């Protein structure tokens with residue numbers, strides 16, 4: 302619950318809406334009580350043939366008698382006081398008697414004023430009165446309906462807006478999360494958290510501010526009315542309620558566990574869909590649809606099982622609350638019937654009322670109990686919603702509130718404008734414990750140098766450049782930019798000086814132009830066109846009917862891999878960074894275009910430090926220096942000429958075609 306409290310706290314920014322909904326719920330509660338109270342005149346009219354006037358006459362008569370009796374009591378006490386009786390409680394009793402007498406007089410004058418006011422205004426026949434009561438009931442129900450609509454809208458506003466705020470907050474947290482955590486968590490669980498879990502929290506808030514305020518208020522109105530008839534009888538009737546509460550509490554523990562597992566199940570189904578759809582061509586080419594269907598069936602089935610378990614627990618809540626309700630009603634009926642039939646005021650030695658209850662009063666009491674049981678049943682229904690919301694908020698907050706390790710330190714060092722060097726000092730790095738990927742890397746790259754990092758797959762080339770962008774921090778050793786440790790810098794500020802083009806550039810849904818300016822939204826048109834010329838984007842854009850306004854589709858899927866790489870390259874060039882990282886950045890660009898790109902890049906790369914991760918010999922032409930990595934270690938550091946002479950001395954052997 303403490304985590305759900307955080308969500309509640311967040312929702313308090315809409316406190317005025319909450320207040321309006323609570324006031325509205327209060328009105329609904331009163332109207333509910335009022336509409337049920339109409340049972341009383343109904344019973345009096347139908348069973349006793351009374352009208353409001355005759356009822357008032359009776360009440361006036363009864364109150365008069367009471368006032369007279371209290372008056373006589375007071376007179377007697379006065380007499381005792383005058384005769385000097387030695388009762389030390391006399392003054393207090395006299396005080397009490399006077400108060401009672403005064404109250405009875407007040408009630409009497411209220412009834413008399415009411416009678417004279419109502420005299421000409423209300424029907425005088427029983428049927429006319431009944432008509433009026435029913436008309437009143439309908440009017441109250443209409444008003445209650447309007448309030449319900451308003452209440453639902455207000456509550457939905459709070460819940461939906463809070464959900465939106467949570468989405469914003471947690472999405473921000475997701476964007477600031479450590480790369481490693483994003484990778485190990487995976488997209489599907491993150492999506493489940495951000496959509497499904499927040500949905501559950503929102504539903505919880507809806508129930509909290511809606512049903513769980515409205516229904517108890519409705520209950521409260523009936524409880525007060527029942528209390529006024531006999532609070533002792535009400536207490537006896539509600540004896541079974543704590544047993545029901547205990548049972549439901551016990552159920553909630555199981556619900557929490559099931560709900561948590563259900564969330565895991567949803568993430569797994571989502572993961573399946575995401576994976577299959579993103580690799581749909583591979584699935585098709587190898588005819589693996591049956592396998593994917595089977596995998597999906599498996600995870601969907603286990604989700605279904607988990608949901609069934611949840612539904613089972615869910616289904617238990619209502620019978621329990623209904624059973625408790627019926628037991629309460631049965632106790633009330635038996636106790637009430639005993640009192641009315643035997644005209645008793647005591648039950649098992651306990652005083653229930655001052656004078657024997659009438660059948661019609663008992664009927665109203667039962668109506669009040671029914672009025673309590675309906676909201677109680679609805680409260681039972683929201684129980685699982687609240688449990689799920691609590692579980693969902695726990696997962697959300699515990700996941701997103703973990704601080705990122707790669708963040709700006711409190712006393713972050715200003716990031717120097719790169720003009721000297723990049724230095725790796727005995728850097729060791731592992732993604733997982735005991736699996737060192739980079740081993741004792743010592744490397745200094747002077748400003749302005751173009752370095753190519755080559756080596757076999759998995760030798761750690763990408764990892765090396767990722768460390769430079771501070772996507773990860775090394776476990777051992779340090780990386781320096783112009784003599785300042787990267788760890789001491791704000792990673793966001795550091796990245797302002799770095800441009801990165803990867804082997805598989807992913808574009809965003811939108812136009813080519815929008816993707817080009819992603820790195821610098823306020824770049825001038827001329828700058829964008831210049832970058833696009835260097836990366837040879839304009840060559841293919843000119844042939845497109847919509848030019849730069851062509852939509853690239855989801856993840857840039859409507860363009861070829863080479864075209865995507867060229868757009869990503871132009872985007873990085875537009876950012877005008879001091880450090881350029883090309884991770885197999887031109888691997889999908891055809892040779893002829895690549896040559897053209899190199900010609901224009903050569904000029905651009907002057908006065909910046911560039912690191913190429915590459916396999917292509919053609920890319921090496923741009924490099925001043927070539928670093929060879931093998932199994933996480935630097936095993937060679939050559940100039941371009943040296944490296945080429947080694948290559949020529951032992952030309953690479955290509956595998957024979959099958």
Ligand code: ADP
Pocket residue numbers: 484732733738756757758759760761762763764765
């Ligand atoms: P290269 O770029 O030289 O092909 P990488 O730097 O991409 O190699 O990977 C080096 C090693 O690190 C590989 O064995 C790879 O399996 C592992 N690796 C890469 N990325 C991750 C990651 N996010 N989590 C765990 N292991 C990884």
